[in-house]
Amino acid sequence: MSKNLRLHxxxxxxxxxxxxxxxxFEKMRRLPCVCKPRDWGQDQYYKWPxxxxxxxxxxRLKYEIHRELRxxxxxxxxxxxxxxxPYPVGSWAYExxxxxxxxxxxxxxxxxxxxxxxxxxxxxxxAANSPSDVA
Numbered sequence: 677m678s679k680n681l682r683l684h685x686x687x688x689x690x691x692x693x694x695x696x697x698x699x700x701f702e703k704m705r706r707l708p709c710v711c712k713p714r715d716w717g718q719d720q721y722y723k724w725p726x727x728x729x730x731x732x733x734x735x736r737l738k739y740e741i742h743r744e745l746r747x748x749x750x751x752x753x754x755x756x757x758x759x760x761x762p763y764p765v766g767s768w769a770y771e772x773x774x775x776x777x778x779x780x781x782x783x784x785x786x787x788x789x790x791x792x793x794x795x796x797x798x799x800x801x802x803a804a805n806s807p808s809d810v811a
Contacts, residue, residue: 692745693745693785693786693789694744694745695793696744697741697744697745697786697789698786698789698790698793700737700740700741700744701737701741701754701786701787701790702790703737704733704734704737704738704741704754707730707731707733707734707737708730709728709730709731709734710728710729710730711727711728711731712724712725712728716764716767738753738754739753741753741754741786745782751778751779752776752778752779753779753782754779754780754782754783754786755775755776755779755780755783756780756783757775757780757783757784761773
């Protein structure tokens, strides 16, 4: 008889998101896709040159976020909730493409943590630049 024990991971519960994961996430979000459009026509799909450098780097950063949050191998690290389906409209894949809600929740949590880190940095900078009232 086996017990399915869930190990503690960095991404579990409040405070599970690490500062390094937030920095990786911010770096990943700054990389815009500049891929050539994919032609989904017959026998054209395979002629696509592949992902651009930014997309390859985003994939590497997603892998690093995955490792930092200590996710299981089958879990997707993050998924942009605003992203459209990559499949052509009307195709079976487009109709059956379902969002990964857990990965989208991690995206939102990292987004919120990034906002909080920026606010904290601005507050610390403002406090350092303000004249002190010590007499």
